[in-house]
Amino acid sequence: MKRRALAVCASMLLLGLVPGSALAVVAPNPVALTDQSQEVTTKDWNGPGTFAQTFKVGQAGGLDGVDLYLISVPASATVDVKIETLDRNTKLPLLPANVRAQGSIKVDADKVGKWYHLDFTPFDVLVGAQLAIVFTLNSADASAAGSANTNSYANGMGCALFGGVWGAITGDFAFRTYVGLPVPTLPPPAKTTPAATPTPAATPTATPTATPTATPTPTPTATPTATPTATPSPTAAPTPSVMLVLVPLGSGSTDSGGSLLLIAGGIALALILVGGGVGFMLMRRRSRLGAPVAATAPIAPPVTPPAEPPAPEPPAAEPPTPGSIPIVGE
Numbered sequence: 001m002k003r004r005a006l007a008v009c010a011s012m013l014l015l016g017l018v019p020g021s022a023l024a025v026v027a028p029n030p031v032a033l034t035d036q037s038q039e040v041t042t043k044d045w046n047g048p049g050t051f052a053q054t055f056k057v058g059q060a061g062g063l064d065g066v067d068l069y070l071i072s073v074p075a076s077a078t079v080d081v082k083i084e085t086l087d088r089n090t091k092l093p094l095l096p097a098n099v100r101a102q103g104s105i106k107v108d109a110d111k112v113g114k115w116y117h118l119d120f121t122p123f124d125v126l127v128g129a130q131l132a133i134v135f136t137l138n139s140a141d142a143s144a145a146g147s148a149n150t151n152s153y154a155n156g157m158g159c160a161l162f163g164g165v166w167g168a169i170t171g172d173f174a175f176r177t178y179v180g181l182p183v184p185t186l187p188p189p190a191k192t193t194p195a196a197t198p199t200p201a202a203t204p205t206a207t208p209t210a211t212p213t214a215t216p217t218p219t220p221t222a223t224p225t226a227t228p229t230a231t232p233s234p235t236a237a238p239t240p241s242v243m244l245v246l247v248p249l250g251s252g253s254t255d256s257g258g259s260l261l262l263i264a265g266g267i268a269l270a271l272i273l274v275g276g277g278v279g280f281m282l283m284r285r286r287s288r289l290g291a292p293v294a295a296t297a298p299i300a301p302p303v304t305p306p307a308e309p310p311a312p313e314p315p316a317a318e319p320p321t322p323g324s325i326p327i328v329g330e
Contacts, residue, residue: 032178035059036155040147041069041113041174045160047077047137051144052093052166053173054086054156057129061179062122063101066133069145069174070105071113077142079105081118082134092159092166093132100131113145115176122180132159133175146173 036055045051057063063083070079082102084093101120125131137144146158153172160169 032062032064032180033059035063035177035179036153037067037176038147038153038172039069039174039176040149040152040172041145043148043171044071044113044143044145045137045169045173046143047140048142050134050136050161051169051173052084052132052134052159052161053146053153053175054091054093054130054132054159055153055175055177056155057125057127057131057177057179058155059179060126061124061182063125063131063177064122064180065117065119065178067115067117067176067178068105068133068135069113070107070116070142071111071145072107072109072139072142073111074109075139075141076109077107077137077139079107079116079138079142079144080136081105083120084132084134086130086132090166091130091157092168093134095164095166097134107142109141113143124182125179130156132156133173133177144173147171 035058038053066081066083068079068081080102081104082097083100085098085100086092087094100123103118103120105116105118107116135144146152148171150157150170150172156172158169158172159166161167
């Protein structure tokens with residue numbers, strides 16, 4: 001008991017003096033739990049030499065540290081520590097070694113032995129796994145304490161390497177193992193699916209009710225009736241009156257001048273009639289074609305030859321002699 005108390009006090013004093021977990025004497029990880037242990041220290045094994053203590057894991061998690069009870073007299077010494085797997089058949093450390101973790105502990109020059117703690121990177125262990133704490137005392141000044149009773153630890157045994165071959169020894173070394181929470185395995189980054197942006201609900205808009213507008217009754221507008229413009233009828237050319245002057249043929253002499261005047265008047269009248277008819281036909285044709293009617297000279301009224309004074313009655317002619325032919329102009 002006195003040795004344990006002194007070891008705890010020494011560990012607290014040296015906690016801040018020696019940096020680095022490999023060479024420092026530090027307290028066990030407060031998060032880790034003591035899994036396996038054998039704390040009897042009635043026997044010492046001196047160096048130099050390589051020794052091992054096998055054990056069986058009792059709880060799953062991350063194995064991250066061990067304790068060893070060491071002594072170094074009269075000078076300080078360095079002890080190399082490894083965690084190795086066992087041969088399934090011999091239950092001894094494998095050759096060549098299969099190292100799972102390793103580190104070093106600097107042992108102070110002290111006649112009184114004490115517990116030294118070593119932390120290392122945790123690795124996962126399962127219940128029932130069999131491992132070995134392999135340590136090398138590099139000088140004759142260093143030694144490891146334990147128990148000479150082979151039944152001090154039922155789940156393992158003490159071993160020593162003689163001539164390159166592992167063999168069991170009588171007794172078990174003093175040790176402790178620490179298992180923490182399982183080593184977290186970082187899952188691969190999950191594929192983040194962007195959250196769907198909520199679509200804002202459409203605010204219902206009141207549909208305006210169309211107010212019926214009275215349709216104005218169209219006032220019937222009187223359609224202007226086109227007043228037909230009387231198309232002036234072409235003035236009919238006055239038909240000259242034909243006056244026949246009967247001149248009695250007498251048996252006596254007749255005025256030759258009067259006969260010639262009658263003939264000339266007839267010719268003039270015929271010319272006037274012909275000209276008037278032609279002009280009337282031309283006017284009608286132009287009015288049908290829509291061409292403007294050219295102003296025409298007014299048609300002169302027919303000239304009626306002045307009536308000649310009645311010729312004096314000729315003297316009574318003698319009755320013609322039968323068989324004779326009257327001669328005009330005689």
